[in-house]
Amino acid sequence: MLRVPYEELKAEIARVLINRGYTEEKANSSAELFSKASLDGVYSHGLNRVPRLVEYIDRGWVDVNGEPTLMDTNGLMERYNGNTGPGDLNAKFCMNRAKEIAEENMLGMVTINNTNHWMRGGNYGWQAAEDGYIGICWTNTESCMPPWGAKDSRLGNNPIILAVPNKESPIVLDMAMSQFSYGKLQVTRLKGEKLPIDGGFNMQGQLTQEPGEIEESRRILPMGYWKGSGLAFLLDLIVTLLAKGNSTAELDQLKPESHVSGHKVSQVFIAINPNDLSGEAFTEEVVENAIEHFKEAQPSKEDGVVSYPGENTQKRRKENLKKGVPVDKSIWDKVTKL
Amino acid sequence: MLRVPYEELKAEIARVLINRGYTEEKANSSAELFSKASLDGVYSHGLNRVPRLVEYIDRGWVDVNGEPTLMDTNGLMERYNGNTGPGDLNAKFCMNRAKEIAEENMLGMVTINNTNHWMRGGNYGWQAAEDGYIGICWTNTESCMPPWGAKDSRLGNNPIILAVPNKESPIVLDMAMSQFSYGKLQVTRLKGEKLPIDGGFNMQGQLTQEPGEIEESRRILPMGYWKGSGLAFLLDLIVTLLAKGNSTAELDQLKPESHVSGHKVSQVFIAINPNDLSGEAFTEEVVENAIEHFKEAQPSKEDGVVSYPGENTQKRRKENLKKGVPVDKSIWDKVTKL
Numbered sequence: 001m002l003r004v005p006y007e008e009l010k011a012e013i014a015r016v017l018i019n020r021g022y023t024e025e026k027a028n029s030s031a032e033l034f035s036k037a038s039l040d041g042v043y044s045h046g047l048n049r050v051p052r053l054v055e056y057i058d059r060g061w062v063d064v065n066g067e068p069t070l071m072d073t074n075g076l077m078e079r080y081n082g083n084t085g086p087g088d089l090n091a092k093f094c095m096n097r098a099k100e101i102a103e104e105n106m107l108g109m110v111t112i113n114n115t116n117h118w119m120r121g122g123n124y125g126w127q128a129a130e131d132g133y134i135g136i137c138w139t140n141t142e143s144c145m146p147p148w149g150a151k152d153s154r155l156g157n158n159p160i161i162l163a164v165p166n167k168e169s170p171i172v173l174d175m176a177m178s179q180f181s182y183g184k185l186q187v188t189r190l191k192g193e194k195l196p197i198d199g200g201f202n203m204q205g206q207l208t209q210e211p212g213e214i215e216e217s218r219r220i221l222p223m224g225y226w227k228g229s230g231l232a233f234l235l236d237l238i239v240t241l242l243a244k245g246n247s248t249a250e251l252d253q254l255k256p257e258s259h260v261s262g263h264k265v266s267q268v269f270i271a272i273n274p275n276d277l278s279g280e281a282f283t284e285e286v287v288e289n290a291i292e293h294f295k296e297a298q299p300s301k302e303d304g305v306v307s308y309p310g311e312n313t314q315k316r317r318k319e320n321l322k323k324g325v326p327v328d329k330s331i332w333d334k335v336t337k338l
Numbered sequence: 339m340l341r342v343p344y345e346e347l348k349a350e351i352a353r354v355l356i357n358r359g360y361t362e363e364k365a366n367s368s369a370e371l372f373s374k375a376s377l378d379g380v381y382s383h384g385l386n387r388v389p390r391l392v393e394y395i396d397r398g399w400v401d402v403n404g405e406p407t408l409m410d411t412n413g414l415m416e417r418y419n420g421n422t423g424p425g426d427l428n429a430k431f432c433m434n435r436a437k438e439i440a441e442e443n444m445l446g447m448v449t450i451n452n453t454n455h456w457m458r459g460g461n462y463g464w465q466a467a468e469d470g471y472i473g474i475c476w477t478n479t480e481s482c483m484p485p486w487g488a489k490d491s492r493l494g495n496n497p498i499i500l501a502v503p504n505k506e507s508p509i510v511l512d513m514a515m516s517q518f519s520y521g522k523l524q525v526t527r528l529k530g531e532k533l534p535i536d537g538g539f540n541m542q543g544q545l546t547q548e549p550g551e552i553e554e555s556r557r558i559l560p561m562g563y564w565k566g567s568g569l570a571f572l573l574d575l576i577v578t579l580l581a582k583g584n585s586t587a588e589l590d591q592l593k594p595e596s597h598v599s600g601h602k603v604s605q606v607f608i609a610i611n612p613n614d615l616s617g618e619a620f621t622e623e624v625v626e627n628a629i630e631h632f633k634e635a636q637p638s639k640e641d642g643v644v645s646y647p648g649e650n651t652q653k654r655r656k657e658n659l660k661k662g663v664p665v666d667k668s669i670w671d672k673v674t675k676l
Contacts, residue, residue, distance in 0.1 A: 072615070074443070074444055076414060076443075076445065077444065077445060077615075079615065105412070105414075106412055106415065107414065107415060107447070109445070134576055134579065134580075136576075146635060146638070147632060147635055147644055147646075148644075149637060149638055149639075149642050149643070149644050149645070150635035150636060150637055150638055150642075150644040151635065151636045151637070151638050152634070152635040152636050153635075154631060154632050154634070154635045155632075162569070162572040162573075162576065163572075164572060164575045164576060164579070171571070171572060171575065173568040173569060173571075173572045175565050175568065175569065179562060179563070179565070197536075197545075197563060198535075201638070205638055205639075207535075219638075223561070223562030223563075223565045223566070224517060224561030224562035224565070224566055225517070225535060225561075227513050227517070227561045227562070227566075228561070228562055228565075230511040230513065230646075230647040231500070231511060231513065233509070233511075233628070233632065233646055233647065234500040234501075234502060234509060234511045234647065235500075236628065237502045237509065237624070237625060237628055238472055238474075238500065238502060240624050240628070241472065241502070241612040241615065241616065241620075241621060241624060241625075242472075242610070242612070242615060244615060244616040244620060247624055247627065247628050247631075248628070248631070249627045249628045249630070249631030249632075250627065252631065272580070274579040274580070277410070277415075277417065277579065277580060277582060278579065278582040282579075282582060283579060286575070286578050286579060286585055287575060287579075289585065289587045289588065290571070290574065290575055290578070290585050290586070290587045292587070293492060293585075293586070293587030293590065294485060294492050294493075294571065294587075296490070296492070297484060297485055297488035297489065297490040297491075297492045298488060298489045298490050299487055299488055299489070300484070300487055300488055300489045300539070300543055300557075301487075301543075304487050304488075305487070306485055306486075306487050306488040307487070308485075308568075308571055309568040309571065309572065
């Protein structure tokens with residue numbers, strides 16, 4: 001484990017993207033999103049993901065020149081075609097437009113189809129909340145999870161992000177529909193550990209905490225069992241209809257190769273200015289009271305801490321800014337050679 | 339177990355509400371919502387809930403004459419004060435307004451504060467979807483669940499409803515944030531059974547399937563563990579800001595007595611016309627393809643069926659319409675005497 005200063009990490013990723021044909025402006029913008037993910041501790045969608053993006057660019061799945069083009073608008077809702085451009089830049093553009101619309105109309109909704117994996121979804125929640133907006137966004141994905149009661153994968157992981165502004169530290173939930181990601185299963189297996197709770201079914205159809213058994217069966221568990229199963233299905237349908245894009249069903253048919261992920265997906269971005277509704281004083285008071293009430297809960301373990309979504313992210317960010325961003329040496333070596 | 343014809347059930351509940359001072363129109367409207375809940379198999383929020391509503395009316399917590407009054411509007415978003423009127427009628431009014439706004443503007447958002455428990459939330463999803471709208475609504479509640487990592491209750495059950503229209507049978511998800519309700523724990527305990535999966539913690543802080551142990555500790559489990567915990571917190575904050583209403587923190591301070599439920603809560607109702615975005619043909623095709631893809635999944639058990647949210651509801655509805663609505667005899671006897 002190496003620690004690299006945030007600015008150095010960003011500059012290095014930008015260099016790689018410029019090498020792949022990004023303009024300097026786009027390379028810096030994308031490098032910032034990747035670096036922020038690593039900075040906040042979401043390593044899987046930060047630096048670690050850069051080699052795969054480069055592979056997707058080289059295969060022609062991500063078009064470095066692709067940019068969103070407006071298809072429809074009614075003033076408050078804009079619908080874009082993502083033209084298979086870089087998913088992170090497309091997503092940032094959409095949340096930015098949602099904020100601009102909300103600045104004038106209190107609420108803005110932007111949808112995009114034919115876009116690519118947005119990498120760390122939480123970035124777009126922080127993007128809204130740090131500017132004082134409620135942010136809501138979600139994406140669909142190709143399927144990776146069986147519906148409740150089924151063996152075969154039919155549901156996307158369809159992460160949803162909900163973000164609320166707060167003076168000191170926004171509250172940002174970045175949540176996929178599976179209880180654990182395949183990445184988490186792999187990491188846990190490699191450590192020789194078990195999952196803390198059941199993460200899926202084994203080949204015999206029994207719930208298990210053994211990551212290797214779930215990787216074998218490919219029967220990862222929806223969060224909340226039947227609940228996450230239902231939620232994943234509805235989120236896919238709604239975003240598909242709003243963006244007039246591909247649903248998980250269609251993505252499963254489109255997949256160019258079995259390991260491609262997040263290609264030609266549909267996404268929605270909503271920004272709302274809570275102060276327009278109720279004034280800044282009310283917004284601050286509600287959020288502060290809610291956090292105070294929440295934090296009064298006694299921890300279940302003696303040395304435990306009760307944290308709201310985004311609270312630990314903020315702490316990690318500060319620590320990593322100070323000490324440098326943790327990077328995996330083998331990945332860092334790989335990226336510096338790209 | 340008795341079976342009562344749907345129309346008889348509705349007439350009987352309407353009679354009770356007229357006795358409590360409802361106008362005939364309001365009594366019929368509310369009786370329909372209660373009866374539909376029972377008809378669809380959501381017995382806990384159908385007939386079974388009527389005695390408690392009557393109690394709340396008698397205590398003055400539900401004002402039979404309370405109606406929503408408009409506080410703010412910007413054309414697309416309307417905000418109401420519910421004036422502690424009947425929560426079911428207030429909620430039906432709000433989803434109806436959201437649909438009316440969406441009919442003209444593609445999207446309508448209606449919020450309400452100072453309202454009462456909406457009884458079965460799913461009703462308002464069906465209300466949107468049966469008329470061809472995407473429906474999204476949620477409510478906050480007083481706390482009933484500890485955040486992840488905590489012992490003390492600080493999170494509401496904050497159910498969310500997502501609904502998508504579909505020619506044959508709408509897709510409607512009606513989902514609370516706890517993995518199981520306290521009602522489910524009680525029913526399971528009385529049968530002498532265990533929960534199918536962990537439902538909470540016992541007094542020793544261990545996850546357990548024993549309903550009685552969870553009732554004792556009051557440490558019910560958020561669905562998806564830390565995920566539902568985060569989602570419940572964010573849904574509360576967002577609805578509170580949108581409706582300029584009470585948050586769970588404030589509801590916990592307001593509670594007139596420990597068992598009052600859903601008093602002076604905040605709710606949001608969103609309706610979107612998917613056909614405005616993409617045409618009816620596209621909407622139908624997307625939903626049909628998604629259902630077909632979903633239903634192709636092989637069941638995990640030999641005699642199993644893979645069902646989407648709302649599918650079984652529709653089946654139960656047809657059966658109960660034909661055979662009569664199942665009612666608990668002791669509750670039926672109680673209601674007929676009210």
